Amino acid sequence: MKEVKPLNRRLEKQLKRSGLTDSNLPNDLSQWQEFLHLVDRSYVGSSDAQYLLERSLEVSSQEMRKLYDDLKAETEQRIEALHKSEQKTRFMANMSHELRTPIHGILGSLEIVKGTELDTRQKLFVDTAYASCEVMLDVINNILDFSKLKAGNIELEIIEFSPRELVESISSIMSTMAQEKNLEVQSYIPETIPARVKGDPARLRQMLMNLIGNAIKFTDQGEVYTGLELREVKGEHAVLRFEVRDTGIGIPAAMHKSIFESFVQVDASINRRYGGTGLGLTIVREFAEMMGGRVGLESVIGQGSVFWFEIPTLIVENHHASTKIQQLEGCRVMVVDDNETNRRILENYLHAWKAEAVILSNGPDALLKLDEALLEDKPFDILLLDWFMPQMDGIALAKAIRSDPRHDHTPIVMLTSYGISQEKQKQAGVQSAVTKPVRSVTLRDVLSDTLRRYARPKTEPSKPVAVKPPPKQIQSPAILLAEDNPVNALIAITMLEKVAIQVDHVTTGKLALKAMRTRPYKLVLMDINMPEMDGYTATRYIRKWEKEGLLKDRTPVIAMTANALKGDKEKCLTVGMDDYLPKPVKQDELLKLVKRWLEQVEAVA
Amino acid sequence: MQVVLTFFTQTTGWHKPLPDLDSPQTLVLVFGEPDGKPYQHTLDELRRKYPTSVIVGCSTVAGIFNEKVLENALVVGVIRFKTSRVSLAIAELRDQSDSQRAGHQIAETLNAPDLKGILILTDGLNTHGTELLRGMSTYINPQQVNVVGGLASDAMQFKSTWVLCDGVPASHRVCGIGFYGKNMVFAGQAKDGFKPFGPERLITRADDRTLYEIDHRPALELYKEYLGEHANDLPASALHYPLAIWQDDKRHYAVRVPVAVNEADNSLSFVADIPTGYRTQFMYGNTDDLVDSAEAAARNLIRHLPPNTPILALTISCAVRKLTMGDDTDQELETVLDTLPPGSQQFGFYTFGELAPTEQGGACAHQNATMTLTVLYEGS
The missing domain is CATH 1.10.287 (Helix Hairpins)
Incomplete structure (x- = not known):
């Protein structure tokens, strides 16, 4: 049991x-x-x-x-959609490459032409062409960045830069653009702005270009003002406010929010009349947010708009070495300008340089003040006159001043929007001229220089200007340039020959390898897209041969490519390249990079 | 506290003679046949015998007398408290939408600082239990006052139920009995014994007592899919497969038993509310499970009482359980008595819905298909 x-x-x-x-x-x-x-x-x-x-x-x-x-x-559907969007992004990148290459050709050529002797008219046209090219490049950048933003693969490139130079360089390009509309282009940067900060200057530049481009586009008369302000400083952290103000058509209040959305314009008729991609403000907002900042806008219909963005940055260097300020310290400067913004800007600059500024808005007042000054025995050291003023313009005022011999020794600086010929200056008795928008550094230099050269006898005789020794030339090493596009090659060669570096030029990766075996090079500048053999493959071979002892020394290879997609740089470095130069290649960037690598090669040797 | 339980049938008369326990501190509870007329003289007798006592009661498909299920009888419990007191409040229930107001009125009348518990006996066809309790909640803190009760039932015809009102059976009424005094213990808890199966889902469309959609799918279609071959016996088989519903916390679920299926609009009908937005899960249960739950309810009940003290249990069990268990119904009553200390007694009735918390100290809710055990105990 x-x-x-x-x-x-x-x-x-x-x-x-x-x-x-x-x-x-x-x-x-x-x-x-x-x-x-x-x-x-x-x-x-x-x-x-x-x-x-x-x-x-x-x-x-x-x-x-x-x-x-x-x-x-x-x-699966989503992945497919992603693939499609990736293809689109790739297409955009290729498109932008195709567009950038010829623009690179134009910009590079213009840069070289700018460096040659040009008369005023020629210079004006070259500047216009250059500025137009910059704008075109910007539109392309916008489209590319927009597709990248949508794909979520955009990264900031944080480097040291001078915010002052950034704003000044843009507003000078923009003033060229504003010429045909007879707009005043103003720009003011207070002395308190840190000399160097860390940020993404290329993106900031693009943001400002977008805002200023819009401002000029939507303003038929009046002015476009670009300002830079220091909003907040805490230790080495600073908040910079960039502001673009216009006297244009304005934006209805109901649109203030949606205007930052993609493809939104105030209405369809705006697009017909003014054109534009409708991407600019979206990109400004996206970039500002990526940088940890914010954007904003105030606008009244028919009166104008103020667009601004505030960006936190890291201060690298706070003050400019200011030797030239001393020259202006205590100087009595008379400013005559009918434009209020401009008067304020100039007053601020002069104040910062510790000069004594007397600001007037028209010619007759200026003449009275000059007499008054003589009576009080407080003569002016220098006069700064705006050319375009109602009733009595700058030239007429200068002539009137010069008609009185008591003022013979007071130098006159003319503010112009479009330049003034030497002959006209001479006729009017004007010593120098400054083109608007006035860059503070330029103005300071011009004023100091004019004072030194033309100041009244009682001042000390001017010291001879110390001539800077020419930059130390690199000891004619040979550089190998592999580049299939003849325009690009010509530009690069021209840029390099300016500092006397011998350049051997080949047009394919294969020929580059052949050249490497015939003579040693200190440096290789390698285009990526070339027929027969591309730059990546050629570089892989170079590195392989060096390893095997077929090539004696290790030669640095620098990629030059218009591929602007993220990851290209990484790819270049992965195949054994040492550095990366995005196209369009700028002369100083190229020279800086070349110089640095050559020095390194020498240091190793 | 003195207790005498007895019952009356037309054929045998009183099981035990009515005790002489009349006093203002005496409660007489009566549970009887849906047709009250033949018993009117008995009810009159009760009024004469207990002129100063509180007499309340309601109709039921079957009364509970210790381990017996009595279908043709009047079950009577006479309880005289020593130190505690009882008080009665009656409110009219014009229709279901009136329930909240009625609950408010009952609670307002009974509310007092030493109130320990309220027993609700109410019309079985015209009470919206959830609304009634909502009305009471203005005055009642469930941490201090236990509310337990049941809806009167009839012989499963859903035609007419009654509640005793001044000794006369009446419909459209709700009675509340308040228990007062520092020695008074009045506590109850509901146990169902059903077990959930299938995924937890969301009630996406329902209207009062009709359930149309679960997870955006027709409720009846989904129900049948899970029941498989048992769906052939609908609606009768629905009694065995209720639904658990809960708002946020599954521990405080209530049981809902489908009483009808509507092929036309693919819906299920219930005798209690089934709100849109609640979570739900199908349940199953057999007699063994139900009997086990009765045992669990009894164990829970005595956990907080002095050991080996005989108690009086007021047993309010769902008519659905009686239908499910059939001839074995008495087994749940037997099990309760077996589990309670020797000498304990129980009486009560089968309901069309219970009012009780599912957790000790939890808020009272309108339940179906539970055995609700309540202890009436007077400490010294």
Whole structure:
């Protein structure tokens, strides 16, 4: 007989309820029937439960299967959409490459032409062409950045830069653009702005270009003002506020929020009349937010708009070495300008240089003030006159001043928007001229220089200007340039020859390898997209040969490419290149890079 | 506290003679047949016998007398408290939408600083339990006052139920009995015994007592899919497969039993509210499970009482359980008595809905398909 283990709890209960024990047979049939009923009930209950649980597992797993299939299908759709968007991004990158290459050709050529002797007219046209090119490049950058922003793969490039130079360089390009509309282009940068900060100057430049471009586009008369302000300083953290103000058509209040959305313009007719991609402000906002900053706008219909963005930065260097300020310290300077913004800007500059500024808004007042000054024996050291003024313009005022011999020794500096010929200057008795928008550094230099050269006899004789020694020339090493595009090659060669570096030029990767084996080079400038063999492959071979001893020394290879996609730089470095120069290549960037690498090669040697 | 339980049938008369326990501190609870007319003289007798006592009661498909299920009888419990007192409040229930107001009125009348508990007996067809409790919640803090109760039932015809009102059966009424005094213990808890199966889902469309959509799928279709071959016996089989519903915390779920299925609009009908936005899960249960839950309810009940002290249990069990268990219904009553200390007694009724918390100290909720056990105990 099998041993009876402790019975199942339920069975035990059923026995008990039926009046049975596990060791005795029932005395009564009804007890036995009751027991059977209870046991049967449990079996029925259990098998019902089992059926139900199995059933629910079955149904649930079917449901889960369907859910899984749906999710999978949806995921596949999303991945496909992503692929499509990636293809689009790739297409945009290729497009931008195709567009950038010729623009690079134009910009580089213009830069070289700018360095040659040009008369005023020629200079004006070259500047216009250059500025137009910059704007075009900017539109392309906007489109590319927009597609990158959408794909979420944009990264800031944080470097040291001078915010002052950034704003000044842009507003000078923009003033060229504003010429045909006869707009005043103003720019003011207070002395308190840190000399060098850390940030992404290329993106900031693009943001400002977008805002200023819009301002000029939507303003038919009046002025476009670009300002830079120091909002907040905490230790080495500073918040810079960039502001662009115009006297244009303005934006209705209802649009103030949506204007920063993609492709939004105030209305469709705006697009017909003014053109534009509708991407500029979106990019400004996106970049500002990426930089941890914010954007804003105030605008009144018919009166104009103020667009601004505030960006936190890290101060690297706070003050400019200011030797030239001393020259202006204590000087009595008269400023005559009808434009209030301009007067304020000039007053601020002069104040910062500790000069004594007397600010006037028209010619007749200026003549009175000059007489007054002589009577009080407080003559002016220098006069700064705006050319374009109503009634009596700068030239007329200068002539009037010069007609009085008592003022013969007071130098006059003319502020012009479009330049002034030497002949006209001479006729009017004007010593120098400054083109608007006035860059503070330029103005300071011009004023100091003019004072030194033309100041009244009582001042000390000017010291001879110390001529800077020419930059130390690199000891004619040979550079190998691999570049298939003849325009690009010509530009690069011209840029390099300016500092007397011998350049051998080849047009394919294969020829580059051949050249490497015929003579040693200090440096290789390598284009990426070339026929026969591209720059990546050529570089891989160079590195391989160096390893195998086929090439004696390790030669630095610098990529020159218009591929602007993120990851290209990484790819260049992965294949063994040492550095990366994005196209369009700027002369000073190229020379700086070349010089640095050559010095390194020499240091190693 | 003195307790005498008895019952009356037309054929055998009183099981035990009515005790002489009339006093203002005496509660007489009566649970009887849906048709009250034949018993009117018995009810009159009760009024004469206990002129100063609180007499309340309601109709039921079956009364509970210790381990017995009594279908053609009037179950009577006479309880005289020593130090505690009882008080009665009655409110009219014009229709379901009136429930919140009625609850408010009951609670307002009974509210007092030493109030320990409220027993609700209410019309089984015209009470919106959730709303009634909501109305009471203005005055009642569930941490201090336990609310337990049941909806009167009829012989599963859903035609007419009654609540005793001045000794006369009446519909459209809700009675509240307040228990007061520092020695008074009045606490109850509901246990259902059903087990959840299948995934937890969301009620996406429902209207009062009709459930249309679960997870945006037709409720009946989904229900049938999970029931498989058991769906062939609908609506009768629905009694075995209720739904758990809960708002935020699954621990405070309530049970809802489908009483009808509507093929036309793919919906399920219930006798209690089933709100949109609640979570839900299907349940199953057999007699063994239900009996086990009765045992669990009894164990929970005595956990907080002095050991080996005989107690009086007021048992309010769902008519659905009686239908499910059939002839084995008495087993849940037996199990309760077996679990309670020797000498304990129980009486009560089968309902169309219970009002009780599912957790000790939890808020009272409108339940279906539970065994709600309440202890009436007077400490010294």
